[in-house]
Amino acid sequence: MSEIMLGISAFYHDSAAALLVDGEILAAAHEERFTRKKHDASFPVHAVQYVLNEAGIGLDHLSAVAFYDKPYVKFERLLETYHAYAPSGLRSFWAAMPVWIKEKLFMKKLIRDQLGSVSRGSAKALLFPEHHLSHAASAFFPSPHEEAAIVTIDGVGEWATTTIGYGKDNDITILRQLDFPHSIGLLYSAFTYFCGFKVNGGEYKLMGLAPYGRAASEFVKSTRQKILDHLVDLRPDGSILLNMDYFDFATGLTMCNEKKWTDLFGVEIRKPESEIAQPYMDLALAVQQVTEEAIFRIAATAYDLTGCENLTMAGGVALNCVANGKLLKQGPFRHLWIQPAAGDAGGALGAAYAAWHIWKNHPRRIPGLPDAMKGAYLGPEYSAKDIERLARRYAAPYVRYPDEDALCSVASEMLAAGKIVGWFQGKMEYGPRALGNRSILGDPRNPDMQKTLNVKVKFREGFRPFAPSVMEEELEKYFDFSCPSPYMLMVAPVQQGVRKPLPEEYDRLGMFERLYHIRSEIPAVTHVDFSARLHSVNRETNPRYWKLLAAFRERTGFGLLVNTSFNVRGEPIVCSPDDAYRCFMKTNIDALVMEDYLFLKSDQPGFETQEG
Template identity: 60%
Template structure:
């Protein structure tokens, strides 16, 4: 009889559901994609409905439900923290308790109530620890039979960082770092102080860091102050935060603004305000400190496991710059990172943990590939469904029986300077669009970064875009020949493809540096000549591969700009209707859904 596990993450941020049958991932999706609420923390009713339907599973066929953390242990941490820091945080404590006592403390009962809409059977509900869920999400779908497992995030129940060893179908927890000492919360505090939103603005902080001057006295001073006043980094990568400066343990904010202003000589940046060099240098300082922590932790993980392979998960594992430093350090021969490394991936990890630990399921062999199916685990819509959606709006369209004819036309339109919404097959699981829910442009066009950021995504101009490149051509552009299907690593552009910086480069303002022509693939070359690369193979995504190949035939360029199909503060599109709405509400030129092509000029006429 099949072992069927439903994994759930919920009630904090980025709720999700995942379905595993006999160790195979069948489906996974974030709730935000259905509700259209960014990082939706609510119970994932829609995601559960989808994964059960995708698997052809009736609720009563489930072997178990796995929730991604232990609420009672988290409540214990909350109580002990407030007690340890009392009388500080009394108001926050008074505000938090009613919610916990009414809802979160009785999550098993709440889950039973919420899940009852799907069936009446008393399915067992399991509660693996938060970091075990992350560890399971990293190890079990990886291509390795033996691996060190490093999980780093803000906080689970008590743990903020864990080092585990995965071997065959078992995970052994070897070391833990406990709250409040957290690399994730340290980085989040700087996200807050630099005017970005915690739990979603960390990408912005990482993108801002390369604008910092690595040779400036100011950057060095910031690093020195971080390392002497805010965090003590031990040789093994464990850290101790100076809680005199942090408020996250007792208040509804990350840091003490006045103390940080006295330390760094600058007030907290107001959201949406001007970004100055002092902000860029502070971003670079914390990015480099974070990298040093992660590299030290990786060294410890290798030392105590003896493994040549590393797998990672937890929100900090989405820091692709740090990931690349670990990969290039030579500590491990191989590294694999869960593409849904944050809390959404916790749903998948919880299901995996339940299957292997509770269900005693054997681990499937993946060969050299991982088990994530390219992260294409969400809903898909056939041409019949797409046609119904288009007809609802009574707009003109072109339909192509031959997909190769469609990609030949679309690649030419991209080469001519148009921006294309690209909607194909199953939606991606995790934060990255990998070629099925993407906005595409020509990386050679020096204006394209500004066009997509400002006119389409409605986000900060400084944020970089990723190149999606044919796997076999990656070495033509970048310093390392590598495979990076999930956009989780950065790579440096080859020296011979770079244009020289002006002598006063770091004296220039943000915009002058941003629009300095650095290479002939300007719109995917960040200010430090790096790029967050996605390699595309014919096996992993044949349709996207064909489109990029056709673009190469026309232009000689083996890549496209690839950014997620959404606008600011909105989740990635899920349905054809979502895609059409974003297409019409932005300055995208064309929309491709399945074998259909919509032209903005014809739609509006």
């Protein structure tokens, strides 16, 4: 009989569930995709239900349920932190404690009760691997490497904020650990907060803002130096010491001491949603530079400690794809594999892996290339019946294309004509990025595409260009990058031959003037510093999506498309056909392709009346 491990992450942000059957990933999903609440932190009842249904089992069949951290140790960290900073910590102590006392300390009972609401019976064991071990397991075990260095960097788990480890066979050894409050993730989050973005989600925006910083300016240089002189002691081995006079996250309910930061940097905290002035772009660049330096030094230490050629990474900071692209390019590691669900949602998968390999001591089968993640397509999929049922409910006309080539030909024709296409196929992605199964697509050559997608589809005046999905075979034609980047976790420069010249004094132009200047033959996916966030598409991993790209290449000569996640601002990525149809109808997406079905906006009945 199969041995099955359920991994769970919950109660902080991005709850998720993952299921391993005899050591192989069967299914994994974020709770937010079902509840439609972005970053949903509640117990992942729906995600657990989904993964159990995929296996056709109940709780009795589980060998273990593994939760992604140790709540008691986390509680101990909170208590000690409050003690160390008393009395200034009292305010947040009282704000946090009732929740901890009522819910989190009774975690075992809480988890058992919540699981009981999903299915009858109970798992044989309930395990609590450490938070960073869960991240490390999610990085190493599904990677293609027999042995590897493992680096995990995030905000904080129990105590650890960064670890360096070594993985071989079915074991992981943690070699170095950096503890709270000294955290690269929290440093980055503090700047995210100061620049007016949301912590735990807005970090990506800060990274996208950094290329607008003027690298050669005195302000950026002096800001970088101020960070290193006053905020962070960055040591040669990559470890850091934060000067806690400048940070409030240990004692207060905010990230940084706003007055001290204003005095130091000479700018006030930016109000969320306000116009973004140049100093915030420069701050973003300066902290990005410091973060990269810390990551490079940690990687160098990991290389020295392990002597491995392979590096695997996870933790929220491993989503910093600008740093990742540079790290791979400059070495010392020859190979870099990053868990696509590098944030806390991926902890669910890591916890399940830890239960399988470390707790149960099962040997590891080395996954073949590219890895054991099945392209990260691990979530729910829907049948033709589901889509036809949806079409009946909304009286939505469609055309069915049972011939995949014909469908790709029609879709590519629309894309080449400047239309925006919602593309929904197969299993939903695990991790924060849409990788062609729940994506909104457009023509990267189109000079208006970036603006149209932002304003008319995503309903935001975004300052970031979109990411390209590019046929793996065509990657080097457009980008100075030679390895596949299947999870959109690497940023690389657009090739010189594809670029167009910049006007004089480009750096002095306003943010949107710079953004809308046509910088390359593929302007919709070229950032202001000529960088691009790469998603390379492999013919075997995702044949249907690859075929669409190939059809677009045949029509236009360009084997790439704009790929942005299928959602609107503030909402999770669509999961079901219903989510997709509603998003399609509420935005200016011109056509929706769901599996074999094509819905044209011009054919659809009015949506308001349907809703009413």
